[in-house]
Amino acid sequence: MTIAIVGAGLGGLALARVLHVHGMDAVVYEREASRDARGQGGMLDIHSGQRALREAGLIDEFYAIARGEGQDMRLLEPDGTLLLQEDTPDDAPLARPEVDRADLRDLLLDSLPDGTVRWGHAFVHAADGALHFADGGSAPYDLLVGADGANSRVRPLLTDARPAHLGHHVVEVGIPDIDRTHPDLAAMVGRGTYWVLGGGISLAAQRNGDGRVRIGLGFYNTPEDWFATSGIPFDDPAAAKARLIDLLPGWHPRFTALIEACDEMVVPRSITALPVGLTWPSRPDVTLIGDAAHLMPPVGEGANMALLDGALLGLALAAHPDDFAAAVREYEREMFERSTAAARMSADLHTLLASPDAARKMLAFFQPDGD
Template identity: 45%
Template sequence: MTTTPTPRIAIIGAGPGGLTCARILQRHGVPVTVYDGETGPEARNQGGTLDLHEDNGQVALRDAGLLDEFFRLSRPEGQEMRQMDPTGKILFHHIPDEGERFKPEIDRGDLRDLLLNSLQPGTVRWGHTLESVDGPAEGPRQLHFADGTTIEADLVIGADGAWSKVRRAISDAPPQYSGISFLEAWFHDVESQHPDIAELVGQGGAAAADGRRGLFAQRNSGDHVRVYIIQRVTADWITDAGLTIQDTDGIRALLLERYRDWSPRLRRLLTTNDGLYVHRPIYALPVPHTWDHNPTVTLLGDAAHLMPPLGVGVNLAMLDAGELALAIVNSNTIDDAIHTYEKTMLPRSTHTQQLLEHGAEELLSTELPDFATDDTH
């Protein structure tokens, strides 16, 4: 940056997008602080596994100087994919070639640790839940946190996900329920405790659908499997059935009824899980989601373009992050940097949003996708 004094840059959200942006800025000597509402890096389980694509997520990691370390941590065997019908018959089976690196898998927790450990100590301020952003559009901006503290920033980057508080400063668009919900089930020590599921899923993922319901099972590191039970239902389908998310037996009985025509082998993915289910209704931002240019606030990742979970979310967040960081590094002013970044990001995200607008429905489709070549899956 050539601007004097040095601009105060605040990134909200310590997910892959926010941390990638911070890493690349620091790599070029630009000071930055990341604020996150969680109490610390171990506050919660970070979720399942991600495939980082050669043409977006890996590009950002290369700019961050972390690509070789990513390859060391990743699981190229996780690119295996099986598509089945509800009887359990395999319709499609992709086995990755030796050395294939187009979209190797990495656990979310491992990716976040990789990024966190690359930052200067103290970069992330934990326990800072953002409540609102105000102040004049030309800055400085005031960030108000739930603990009563307020800080000033010359640039606020919203990397705070689906329910972004930063987004409210430049857009009033709310995420909308897609009509599709995921119910997540976990399986631990699968090789010894669930060997049939381990064999069914293989080293990557296995999917099946009948047009109304679907299952997607995915191998994680550490001998774990996560299963996503996919249904076209109301967002409150569990309470509508008179149940709570803690009522594992009641939910299991309901699922067994809804998937009664599926093979017993696939139905085991519904009911032999370890622990409680996790409810994940799928939301997306209106298509397209754009906003008027603001000289002190911008967005990346799900905060900017929340879409159905079809393998592009984290990849686009990290690509956004890298492009924004480099625009800041190479621009004379923050305003110029935002113009440069949004000139590329907004058309790209609009195009992808349009491609995936009804993508949640694809998760239930009986049509066979080409997992080997289609980079939207």
């Protein structure tokens, strides 16, 4: 029977890989023209998702590309007060290492047989056991797996739920080759994540494997049209950076210096999420994984959940190769419980980050016993 996966993200590729390990074929249809068609984002904190990589037979290869030092963290308040500094010993276990999303995706892609991923296939809809693509082509399926992200086109086959705005907007900027171009700022940020929280605003600077520091400025408790009213001229990077600094009144100059040092990449992102606890009546021929199934606030769970979804659905299908309906039911029961717990935790953490004293609350979250 034919397994069709829509979306060549981490979840879809993990599913295809685990099926391949168990001698089962799948086809992944991806709208992008090639693996290099666009950037894949920054670093990922992989913790529970390591189980998926073990099931995929790729855990050693993962450890070879993971950055243990990426577990370092510094937490500060806007006035410059350092609340927490965690530096990872060189011999520390890789409990939550960082990895470049593009490197992890390449690892999964390279583990699949040639032809598994069909590039340039933009899924439009499914009907009568066939996928239909934007170019007029079609392909048959017995099981359709939607791994096509937040704005999934497969999701409407199972539920009317749509992502809702969370009152949270992020502007992404960055400093390339920071060790060479701004060694003082490189030393300040450190090897991992540098967080400044307070007053409904967050600054998260993260070291990437290519030497770039990606910086996300988060503005919480904002209306859905905030980008249109914020006064940030996204078509003028220099003016946009100046406006971002204006939106940080009272912040220590060392933080605004990070913004001043950024290059001309200024990317706006509106943050949305699906309802916590989303479920749907099981169907034997369609299911969802990753953000298509349980889009959450971006607090470190999404990629891990997607990897686990793909691997666990693959294991269920391998256990029931002649009964896709049973495999889907088994997978969805576990996924609904697991993703609901993760989504609830993510929503609580998102609420914490939006609070005026977020840094102190985050410190208590990391050190509940006050150590």
